[in-house]
Amino acid sequence: MTGRFRLLCGLKWTTVRNSFRSLRKRSTAELFTLIFFFAAAGAGLFAFFFYSFRFFASQEPFGPILIDETFFLFNFALFVMLFISSAVSAYTCLYRSGEVPFLLQHPVRWTEIYFIKLTEALWYSSWSFLFVAVPFMAAYGMNKNIEAAYYPLLCFVFYVPFVVLAGILGTLAAVFAVALLPGRRSRLATLLILAGGLALLFIRLEPQAVKEQGSIAGIMSGYLPHVAFAKNPWLPSSWVTRGILALSQIDTREYLSRQTGVFYLLLLLSNALFGFIPSYSAAGRLYPASFFRAQDHAEIRKPKRIRYSKIFEKIFDSISWPSRPALAFLEKDLKTFARDPAEWSQLIIFFGLLLLYFVNLKNLEFHVLKSFWKNLVFVLNTVGTYVVLSSFSMRFVYPMLSMEGTKAWIIGVAPMRPSSILLEKFFLGTVISLFLTLPLVFLSGWMLEIPLRRILFTTGLGGFVCVALTGLSVGLGAKFINLKSNNPAEIISGFGGSMLLVTHLSYLAVIGIFLLLSHEHQGIIFLTMAAASLLIGTIPLKIGVHALKRMEF
Amino acid sequence: MKGESLYMDPMVELRGIKKNYGLKEAVKGIDLEIRPGEIFTLVGPNGAGKTSTLKMMAGLLKPTSGTVRIGGFDILKNPMNAKELMSFVPDAPYVYEKLTPWELLRFTGKLYSMDIKAIQEYGRRLLKFFSLDHVDNVLIEEFSHGMRQKVILAAALLHNPKLFILDEPMVGLDPISIRSFKDFLKAKAREGMTVLFSTHTLSVAEELSDRIGIIDRGRLIAVGSLSDLQRKYQSKENLEQMFMKLVEKEEVRAGA
Structure with a gap:
């Protein structure tokens, strides 16, 4: 870590500390309401997950299966959410933030800007992660009667590299996207096409072999083959799920030894650490190239002229009720x-x-x-x-x-x-x-x-x-x-x-x-x-x- | 008639206006009259109370005490009548980025209930004057700072205000635009428009103003034409030197 990078980290820490300090300036009623809101929302999420698990646990024979599958699916959804939110945050922090041109005026390296922005993206996405993951994991653990003292530490050691890995991949994706598609419109069009493709996939989704149609659990179990991708051994979300299941000794359907749990933890850690190598390479070459390309693109493209609002304006000109200003x-x-x-x-x-x-x-x-x-x-x-x-x-x-x-x-x-x-x-x-x-x-x-x-x-x-x-x-x-x-x-x-x-x-x-x-x-x-x-x-x-x-x- | 204005009233009349932000006194009692057709400039150091004073005149801030009358209308009691007479451009004006210059002019014209024909006619003239006619259908988000400033000035002038209040109006304009805008303000003042602006560019104040007000620590410490001020303070210096001396004197007075 260079001295400048430490200085940048210190600067970010000071801004975070000052933001928290500024909370003190708010009135007590305001602070109380905010704390109450967060506590109530967290408790509400926990209650939702807890009672849903309890409901499904009672819905034999499909319910208990659904709970275990949900764990895989939840971690997969978390991974996708973290990946997307990191990509969006990284795009905003690396390309749209006014801080980057400011830092570029000073003797700061591109790699230092990249990693400080990656840290920012991780910070932002980990807050939303905490808000969703803690109530879910708490409800899951209570439902499965896992030992309370051991379980939070277990979740912590698995989820830290998980969040880092998702953040690294999301940031890399953002940099690659800008490098390949420097124009904002082309990026938006690509996103819409991707969303359309996913929508088509969803429309083709049909339940298979629904054995019992009289209950929600029965119907939902018909979808299990479609969500099997969440258990794909190449997915980091699958490593987290298998690792936690193994180390908390709660998997009853297949034998997963303690060594297997440690293996998944090391797999996750090594991948998260390895992620810094391509990140360093992208930070030094791809990021500056894509940054300048995106800037050039904004300057080169012709300004967009508005040509289609005449009829729209005529309609508004012909109305005078309730009032012209309104x-x-x-x-x-x-x-x-x-x-x-x-x-x-x-x-x-x-x-x-x-x-x-x-x-x-x-x-x-x-x-x-x-x-x-x-x-x-x-x-x-x-x-x-x-x-x-x-x-x-x-x-x-x-x-x-x-x-x-x-x-x-x-x-x-x-x-x-x-x-x-x-x-x-x-x-x-x-x-x-x-x-x-x-x-x-x-x-x-x-x-x-x-x-x-x-x-x-x-x-x-x-x-x-x-x-x-x-x-x-x-x-x-x-x-x-x-x-x-x-x-x-x-x-x-x-x-x-x-x-x-x-x-x-x-x-x-x-x-x-x-x-x-x-x-x-x-x-x-x-x-x-x-x-x-x-x-x-x-x-x-x-x-x-x-x-x-x-x-x- | 309620709120009826007297024709010969001063265009701006401030009587003992004060503005406090909590314990801080930003404006400490200002009395001022500005005549129709006059160009009045407010100069002063940063944080002297210029913007607060201008905003109280525009009706964007409520004075803690005192009265503001625009064209004879009390800005708090008859805001609609007073506002119809004026326009205000702040130092850092935000603008609707997703509108074109023409659309912004249409919008502001309609806010003043202007006839669409008048908006068309006068709006097109203003766009031409500010050299914006070739980009009238380009979104404002595409514009440079100077271009935006021109759009903002055009929008503010559309309803032909009797009083034009500007906070640092020349910032960001290129030299050619500054020259033509100065000429434009002089011409409008000759037609009867009252112009009131704040600036840190003292040469602009010297060149344009009929009268100059120097404000420091919330007080109007000197008011008059450049020659009045030179006579009053027995000085042959330019505005900049006089300004520095007056502010230093005020600093000593405040410290004492």
Whole structure:
């Protein structure tokens, strides 16, 4: 480790320490809410995994098999998640960060920049890893009655090299991608083609040899042959799973000695260490070459001219209700959203996956389940769709007002009421939410062959859910506005964002419970939930308008 | 009529405005009148309170005490009337990167409820003036800092404001654009537009301003034309030398 690299590590450590110290400046109530939120979310995840394992353990003969297979599948999913998140973080840190040009002005080597950014990418991805892996592993360990003192250490020694290996591979993938495809548009097109290919693979998925169709465990066991890839001996996720299984002596189906567990640990460690050799080589040659190529590409390409908005503008010119300023905002928001692939590609991925799943419900044979299970799947699908909608609402709708804050020189000085901006955001957010959610909820019910009356009941209620979620996002977005940032991720990570997450999830939990109970007294439940949702949507809006009126830019 | 403006009122009228950020007093009571058609420049060291004062005039900050009247309208009591009269360009203006210059002009014109024909006519003229007509359909994200600055100035001028407030307006502009923008401001002032800007480039203040205000530690320590200031402080020096002496004197006064 060179002196400069140590200096860079020290700098990063100081920024992390200062970030934690700045937490002290927040009010006690704010800190308490944040801690409570993280603890509650962690406990909620743990409870979900724990009770799911307990449920499957009781579903003989397929349930217990599913639990062990889930361990392989979970680690595989973790590996993919870590790989992707490291690749994305590394791309942002290595090519888009303003810090790289700053460091390049100083006598810092490319390899030093590469490894400090790799460390950053690992730091970012390991947080999300901790948040998901700890509740899962704790629930798994408790379900299998593994010794409490030994088990956390075992997980730690296996998961550290696992995270490092995934980070190294993700970072290398990002560098290779930029080297091969220096243009952002070509990278996006390649990603979309890859996603399309994966979607086609999923559509072809059908259960094989489903022996018992009366239970979820029975149906799910039909998919085991399709997830056998997670046990592929070449996969690091498979080494972690086999190693932990062997060393905790819990595998009952095949003999795995203690030596086998140590073998998998050493395999993982040696691969993680070996990963630094190609990384060093890429850091010295490929990274600088790809960095300059990407920069040149941005300069060489012709500026994109907008030629297709004339008709769109004419439509807006012909409307004058409710007001010209509000319509100007609507027009501007639609244009800026449509021109930012980074924004709508996330929507396509989120809702596209749901669409694929719902279209494929018949292939998955969920419609042959008994009425109780079918309704349960419908409710889970519906609440799942709302959870995805909630994430859309938090990522796109909540930061909308804050993002306008940096343009206060336009909107703060314009002769218009603050409520106009707020109501425009609410209108836009609600219409897009309705358009995205209701067809999906209807499709899910239709593919599961749920009675039409119940599908219409659930879809109709969905309209009110959209109003409530958007109202909460817009209202709290105004109340906890962040005028200093232009970065949605930074805006949503504040106190207001945490409050929004808690309120969204609590509201959706109540909606889920009412949907499960709604086989009786549908009329009363519908009216109660519709009225409550309208209130939940409009009260934050009122608070938001009040906050905007008193705001200073 | 409620909020009706008197024609002969000063365009900007500040009465004892103060601004506190917690315990820190950023602006400590400023009284000032600026006449219609006047070019007024605010100069002062970093952190002197220039931006806070300009933002209070633009209605982006609420004074802790005192009143701001624009064209006779109280900015807090009649914000809509006051805002219709003015435009404000901050020192680091953010802009909608995914809009083209033409679309940004359309957007701002509509915020001021301008007729689409007027937006077309005046917007095209401004784009031509700022040499942006050949890139009017290119996204702003593609532009250099200077080009962005030109787009921002064009958008701010679209509704033909009576009061134009600018915080460090020349930063990032090339010498040719600076020259034509200075001429443009002078011409607009002759037509009756009041121009109020802050700058660290004292030669620009000397060249353009009818009156100069020197602000330090939240106080307006000197106001007048360059010749007024030279007479008052019995100095034959240029603005830069006078500015340095006044600020040093204020430093001694504050330390005492």
